[in-house]
Amino acid sequence: xxxxxxxxxxxxxxxxxxxxxxxxxxxxxxxxxxxxxxxxxxxxxxxxxxxxxxxxxxxxxxxxxxxxxxxxxxxxxxxxxxxxxxx
Numbered sequence: 001x002x003x004x005x006x007x008x009x010x011x012x013x014x015x016x017x018x019x020x021x022x023x024x025x026x027x028x029x030x031x032x033x034x035x036x037x038x039x040x041x042x043x044x045x046x047x048x049x050x051x052x053x054x055x056x057x058x059x060x061x062x063x064x065x066x067x068x069x070x071x072x073x074x075x076x077x078x079x080x081x082x083x084x085x086x087x
Contacts, residue, residue, distance in 0.1 A: 007040040008056055015059035015071055024071050031061075031069060045074060 014034045018026060031038075041054040053060030053072060060072045 004040060007037050008042060011036055011040060011056040012059055015056060015061065019059065019071055019073050025064070026069050026071065027067055028063075028069055029067075047072075 014031065014036050038054075041056055043055050045053045045055050045060050047053065051062050053062045055061075055074065058074050060074055062070045062072075064070050
């Protein structure tokens, strides 16, 4: 269980870092190079337009195409990022 939680935290922190720098679209290779693991996510979230986002706590990602990922922040109420640090 600790290994899974560590991977989820790492994924969330990677997304947090990108979103906090106003980066909302990234290449899949960039996420992988940062250590993002696409196997681990906390839940799925469907936006009103119908797209499904895989989420790591407050942060979601959606494959736009084969190479590009769209990032969103779902808000801070449920999982404040301060609870995730340190790894």
